[in-house]
Amino acid sequence: AIQLTQSPSSLSASIGDTVTITCRASQDINSVLAWYQQKPGTAPKLLISDASSLKRGVPPRFSGSGSGTAFTLTISGLQPEDSATYYCQQFHSYPITFGQGTRLEIK
Amino acid sequence: QVQLQASGPGLVKSSQTLSLTCTVSGDSVSSGDFYWSWVRQSPGKDLEWIAYTYYRGSTQLNPSLKGRVSFSVDMSKNQFSLNLTSVTAADTAVYYCARAVSTTHTRQGRNYYYYYMDVWGKGTTVTVSS
Numbered sequence: 511a512i513q514l515t516q517s518p519s520s521l522s523a524s525i526g527d528t529v530t531i532t533c534r535a536s537q538d539i540n541s542v543l544a545w546y547q548q549k550p551g552t553a554p555k556l557l558i559s560d561a562s563s564l565k566r567g568v569p570p571r572f573s574g575s576g577s578g579t580a581f582t583l584t585i586s587g588l589q590p591e592d593s594a595t596y597y598c599q600q601f602h603s604y605p606i607t608f609g610q611g612t613r614l615e616i617k
Numbered sequence: 618q619v620q621l622q623a624s625g626p627g628l629v630k631s632s633q634t635l636s637l638t639c640t641v642s643g644d645s646v647s648s649g650d651f652y653w654s655w656v657r658q659s660p661g662k663d664l665e666w667i668a669y670t671y672y673r674g675s676t677q678l679n680p681s682l683k684g685r686v687s688f689s690v691d692m693s694k695n696q697f698s699l700n701l702t703s704v705t706a707a708d709t710a711v712y713y714c715a716r717a718v719s720t721t722h723t724r725q726g727r728n729y730y731y732y733y734m735d736v737w738g739k740g741t742t743v744t745v746s747s
Contacts, residue, residue, distance in 0.1 A: 511680075540722060544733045553713050553737035554656075554664065560720055565735070597664060601733045605679040606666040 512536050512600050516609035524617045527588045531612045533581040533598035541577045542602035548611075549594045557596075558583065590616050619643040621738030623714045631747045635701040639714030639738060640694070647672045647692045652717040652732050655699050657710040658740075665710075669717055669732060670697060704745045713740040 513536040523529050533543065541561035546554035556565050558574040561581055571586045585592055593616045598609040625637040639653065646653060652669040659665070669677040670688040678686060682701070690697045701708060715734035722729045 540724070542720075542722065542731050553715075553740050554734075555737070556733070556735050559733050559735070560722075599664075599733070601731050604677050605681070606669075608664040608666070610663050 511605050512539060512603055512607055514598050514600055514607055514609035516596075516598060516612050518612060519610065520613040520615070522615040522617055523588055525588055525590060528584065528586045529588065529614065530585075531583045531596055531598075531614075533576075533583070533609050535579045535581070535600055538578050539600045539602035542600060543574075543576070543581050544599045544601060545572075545574055545583045546597045546599060547592075547594045548597065554597060585614075588616060592616060619716060619736050621714050621716065621736060623712055623738045623741040625712065625741045625743055627742065628744050628746055629704055629708075631705055631745055632703055635699075635704050635708065635743060635745075637699045637701075637712055637714075637741065637743070638696050639698070640696050641716075642695070644716065645692075646690055646695050646697055650718065652677075653690070653697045654715040654717045654734050656713045656715060656734070656737075657708075658713070659707075659710045667699070667712075672697075706745050706747070709743060709745045711740040711742050714738045 515534045517532045543561045545558040548554040562574045573584045595611045595613045597611050620642045623639045629635045655667040672690045685702045687700045715737040717732040718735045
């Protein structure tokens with residue numbers, strides 16, 4: 511199975527800051543990667559598919575980039591509602607796998 | 618607007634079979650455009666993909682659960698279901714159902730189709746007791 515490693519595992523930032531979360535795949539997955547946001551007690555919510563394609567309705571302060579084995583999720587101009595855990599997911603090969611998550615706290 | 622809602626027994630005894638159902642509204646489980654998916658999340662732990670199922674019966678399974686999982690699609694009720702046999706405490710989790718849509722990647726003139734989960738249901742909590 512393809513392993514995804516996210517870093518950092520947690521971070522704290524202030525409103526208006528820009529943060530970057532990294533996801534590294536154990537093998538080449540081209541751009542077949544998605545990012546999800548999960549708030550406590552709720553289901554994950556799709557933010558980005560195909561590494562950089564923003565889902566309709568997701569604020570443009572979220573952006574994704576990368577290809578191959580290295581990917582990033584960037585949140586520009588943090589808002590209070592961005593406090594959540596973020597997961598990357600590869601859907602290139604079965605079994606589909608997720609990263610371990612990055613918890614983002616807004617100071 | 619598509620919505621999914623997972624439902625289940627809440628509490629299952631160890632070694633028994635867990636049965637979960639996902640009810641879909643706003644879309645059809647017999648649509649050839651989608652796979653239907655199950656994902657679980659153990660308390661305080663990572664997300665684990667269980668399977669994709671297609672209305673015609675084809676499935677993709679996580680090998681970690683192979684041999685214990687079966688699926689069905691009820692087009693008359695617009696539902697899909699999951700059965701997990703011989704449950705243990707390790708199967709205690711929140712179980713989510715989700716819709717999976719396809720995306721096409723072209724490499725060297727050849728199209729490759731992949732599926733990712735774009736809409737998720739609220740999830741149902743399952744506790745396995747001894």
